[in-house]
Amino acid sequence: TVFFDLETTGLSSCDIVQLAAVSGSHTLNLFMVPRCRIDPGASRVTGFKVRRQRLFLHRRPVLTNSLKEALVSFITFLGMFGRPILVGHNIDCLVLARVLDEFGLKAVFQARVAGFLDSLPLARQLLKDSGLQSFKQENLVKTVLGVSYAAHNALADVQALQELYWALRPTAGHIQQHTFSLDSLNTATVKPVRLPGQSNLCENFQKAV
Numbered sequence: 001t002v003f004f005d006l007e008t009t010g011l012s013s014c015d016i017v018q019l020a021a022v023s024g025s026h027t028l029n030l031f032m033v034p035r036c037r038i039d040p041g042a043s044r045v046t047g048f049k050v051r052r053q054r055l056f057l058h059r060r061p062v063l064t065n066s067l068k069e070a071l072v073s074f075i076t077f078l079g080m081f082g083r084p085i086l087v088g089h090n091i092d093c094l095v096l097a098r099v100l101d102e103f104g105l106k107a108v109f110q111a112r113v114a115g116f117l118d119s120l121p122l123a124r125q126l127l128k129d130s131g132l133q134s135f136k137q138e139n140l141v142k143t144v145l146g147v148s149y150a151a152h153n154a155l156a157d158v159q160a161l162q163e164l165y166w167a168l169r170p171t172a173g174h175i176q177q178h179t180f181s182l183d184s185l186n187t188a189t190v191k192p193v194r195l196p197g198q199s200n201l202c203e204n205f206q207k208a209v
Contacts, residue, residue: 002084002113003165004074005158006092007046010039016099017048017055019070020154021077022162023084028077029155030070031055031062046152068103075105078112085179086113089137089161090120097185106182115179119165122178126168140164 007018015034021027033055043049047058055064065073078084088096093116100106123135132143138151141160144167150156170178 001087001165002078002081003087003158003162004092004096005088005154005161006095007048007152007154007157008042008095009034009036010042014039016067016070016095017046018154019074020158021074022155022158023081026077026080027155027159028074030073031057031064032067032070033064035067067099068105071100071103071105071109075109075112078109083112083114085115085117085175087117087119087161087165089157090118093118094185097182100182110182113182115181116185117175117179119161122170122174123164123168125178126170126174137161137164144168 002021002023004019004021006016006020009015009017015036016032017034017038018029018031020029033050033053038048038050049056049059055062078086086093097106097116100109119137120135123140127135127140127144130143132139137157137160138149141164142148144164145160149160151160
């Protein structure tokens with residue numbers, strides 16, 4: 001099982017700024033200069049800003065890759081684990097599927113994974129009698145694990161997601177029920193990024209919680 005998390009240019013799907021993945025002690029953490037502006041609200045939450053085509057995190061410059069380079073590195077990372085199930089929380093699966101399709105990497109990606117699993121509906125099923133009002137990952141981690149963490153940093157998010165997932169103790173039946181293929185995702189709900197000179201650089205897709 002491999003867990004992944006994305007930070008994007010908005011509370012919705014615009015463009016990816018950070019991609020992190022973890023499986024056990026193996027980690028991947030990549031940054032990208034986005035192709036559209038970072039929403040000011042998102043910048044306040046995540047600490048990401050772009051100045052003169054350089055990406056800064058909490059005012060410190062970070063090394064970046066192109067989005068395609070990051071996706072290829074991610075696919076290579078997945079190849080270490082023998083077609084794992086890829087676990088993400090909420091809309092991240094849709095965002096990833098859209099950019100894989102955009103760069104023509106869908107087929108090679110599908111050959112590296114057994115499927116996607118969205119931890120949001122899984123948590124809703126396993127905690128249906130808990131009385132929880134919010135199934136945001138940060139709230140789930142605090143409720144289930146009893147800890148707080150540096151949310152809105154993809155590496156911290158994905159490490160927390162891995163701990164949360166195993167603490168939920170999903171059965172093989174739960175995993176099978178919530179696993180789906182890349183082809184089953186409706187990526188049309190996630191608007192692509194338009195290059196400079198095109199209108200509506202980022203179109204919002206409201207995250208369901």
